Amino acid sequence: MPVKRRLLHVPAPTGDEAVTAICAVVRRIPKGWVATYGQVAAMAGLPRRARLVGRVLQRLDPSAAIPWHRVVNAKGEVSCSLSRNGSDALQRRLLESEGVEFDDKNRFDLERFRWLD
DNA sequence: GTTATGACTTCAC
DNA sequence: CGTGAAGCCATAA
Numbered sequence: 001m002p003v004k005r006r007l008l009h010v011p012a013p014t015g016d017e018a019v020t021a022i023c024a025v026v027r028r029i030p031k032g033w034v035a036t037y038g039q040v041a042a043m044a045g046l047p048r049r050a051r052l053v054g055r056v057l058q059r060l061d062p063s064a065a066i067p068w069h070r071v072v073n074a075k076g077e078v079s080c081s082l083s084r085n086g087s088d089a090l091q092r093r094l095l096e097s098e099g100v101e102f103d104d105k106n107r108f109d110l111e112r113f114r115w116l117d
Numbered sequence: 118g119t120t121a122t123g124a125c126t127t128c129a130c
Numbered sequence: 131c132g133t134g135a136a137g138c139c140a141t142a143a
Contacts, residue, residue: 036125036126037124037126038125049125049139050124050126051125051138051139051140053124053125054124055123055141056124058124068124071124072124074125078124080124081123083124087124088124
């Protein structure tokens, strides 16, 4: 075997395929519920690619009808970052308008609001 | 080619 | 609880 070959090379979706899969999952999150980045990745057939989900959401076209605000991190909080330029604050506001209650530490009860398929 | 940087997650202290 | 490391992978420089 002259060529080194990846065992377990499952053709995981990449590029546009992955973006499409991720968006399809996020669109299914019901109003008033949330899903974590890792959860969305797994449901999109992209295990361990939580980071990719975050990247896709950040670059989403604003005109796309995708409830990006319903995707949160595994700690049960809105991921805050300077690079978000305020969209993190907007995310919290949108979630609160859908009934998600935050505590004084910018966190909510993940067990209570997590969307289970 | 390399290194650095994240809307991340998990596990070990 | 907090911190750090490792795993992860697309992008930018």
